[in-house]
Amino acid sequence: MSKQKVEVYGGDYEHTLGLSGSHHGIDVQYVVRPLLEIFEGMLNNQTYEACEFSLSNYIMLKSLGASWLHAVPIFPYRAFRHSTLYVRRDSPLKGPADLRGKTIGVPDYSMTAAVWTRGILGEQYGVNSSEMKWIASGRQRFSVIKGIDLAVVDLDLETELVEGRIDALLTPTPRDETLPKGERRLRSLIANVQEAEEAYVRDYGVYPINHVIVVREDALARLPQLPKALFDAYVESKARAYKRRLGTTLMPWGMRHWLKVFDQFDGDPLPYGLTALNRRVVEKLTGFLYDQKLTSRQLSVDDLFLPQCQDFKQ
Numbered sequence: 001m002s003k004q005k006v007e008v009y010g011g012d013y014e015h016t017l018g019l020s021g022s023h024h025g026i027d028v029q030y031v032v033r034p035l036l037e038i039f040e041g042m043l044n045n046q047t048y049e050a051c052e053f054s055l056s057n058y059i060m061l062k063s064l065g066a067s068w069l070h071a072v073p074i075f076p077y078r079a080f081r082h083s084t085l086y087v088r089r090d091s092p093l094k095g096p097a098d099l100r101g102k103t104i105g106v107p108d109y110s111m112t113a114a115v116w117t118r119g120i121l122g123e124q125y126g127v128n129s130s131e132m133k134w135i136a137s138g139r140q141r142f143s144v145i146k147g148i149d150l151a152v153v154d155l156d157l158e159t160e161l162v163e164g165r166i167d168a169l170l171t172p173t174p175r176d177e178t179l180p181k182g183e184r185r186l187r188s189l190i191a192n193v194q195e196a197e198e199a200y201v202r203d204y205g206v207y208p209i210n211h212v213i214v215v216r217e218d219a220l221a222r223l224p225q226l227p228k229a230l231f232d233a234y235v236e237s238k239a240r241a242y243k244r245r246l247g248t249t250l251m252p253w254g255m256r257h258w259l260k261v262f263d264q265f266d267g268d269p270l271p272y273g274l275t276a277l278n279r280r281v282v283e284k285l286t287g288f289l290y291d292q293k294l295t296s297r298q299l300s301v302d303d304l305f306l307p308q309c310q311d312f313k314q
Contacts, residue, residue, distance in 0.1 A: 003027040004223055008213070008230060009038050010052035010076060014246040015270065019237040023229040030233075035211075042069070042214070043141055049219035050230060052076055055212045056112040056294070059286055060142055062304055063295040070220060070306050072227045073274045074213040074234045079172070080197035081117040081208060085189040086169045086176070088161060093168065093189060096125040102167035103133040105157035109150055110142045110294055112210045112285075113172050119288030124200055129292055135166060147293050161186065198264075207269065209281050220306075231312045235272060242268075273312050274305060 005027040010016060012032045019030040039054050041047035046068060058071055085104075087093050093102070099121070106114050118129040134150045137157045158176065161169045162185050169186075176186040190196050201207055213234070215226055223229075248254035261269060271278060279301045290298040302310075 005029065006049055006219065006223065006226060006229070007031050008050040009033050009048050010213075011035050011211075013076060015238045015241040016076065016234070017237065018240045019233050021233060021236075023232045024225045026223060026226060026229040028229055028233045039141075046216060048216070050213065050215045050226065052211050053214045054112050055209055055282070055285060056110060056115045056289060057141060058212055058214060059289055059299060059304060060110060060295055063297060063299055068217045069214045070217065071304055072213045072215060072230055073278060073305055073309050073312060074231055074272050075209045075211065075270065075278065076213065076234065077211040078207050078209050078270060079113070080200065081113055081120060081172075082190050082196045082200070083188055083193045084113055084117050084170050084172050086161065086171065086174055086186045087167065087189050088164065089185060089187050091167070091187075095190065096121050096127050099127055099168060099189075100131045103135060104168045104170055105135050105137070105160055105166045106170040107137055107157065108141055109134060109136045109148075110140065114170055115285065115288050115292060115294065116208045116210070117170055118292055119284070120200065122291070123204065124196075142294070201264070205277070206281050206284060207265065209278070209285065227306055227309055228312065231272065231309070235314050238270060238272070272314055274301065274310055
């Protein structure tokens, strides 16, 4: 009997390099694509049987009653978001407290990076997102619930910041950072980003989850064992990456940094499965989405993941 084949689409990470292979009678093939392309394809056309997806957008879809996709507790991308806030180098703004009453640009109001950043501003710095004016650019993935001070425009937000028409920009990837150091026009609003991030994980126990693996309902009906096959494929690929300590031979002090980080995160910075820690992180994000009026109700973790995933272990 020939194996069933499934392609899973995702980002280009070291810990997914060895993901393709046979698992539970399924030939899993990992395909790298730009993440924005994957997200938009899934949102607009339900393009992929299995793929990496925005966790905040997945929660929003589920809150709206979507039954065509389901999440597996595989979290391939996490990131602290203290570094996403940028101001001009000559800006008088010195820290998060100075954002009150200011206008902040954001590419997509619902993107997970923005949800985490706004949540962290409120939780760690006492600055509520409702105290700011928001401006987003281009077609938004989701309509925003009434009550948010948000304008949607067709403008280049980084240019708006550089030319002084907005006060700050929330983005993970400003073009400014690709310029030679002496030509950069922007700076991080939070001066010591890593210090702030380490304080956040120390005080709140959270390394923010940004992406999750989802499967389409028709793929699940065709291959009921698909969630377990994907889970095991990701677990095994990550284990190989950890064993090889990828990256430590490329960067100076790489091994020292590797050991420090793994000590900080109890040996696994990227845990999969519905562990107590992962439940707490997902619950925090569902709370942020509700507080920011991106969902009309707060879903529980068990509302978001397939029942068969409850017992998945690394």
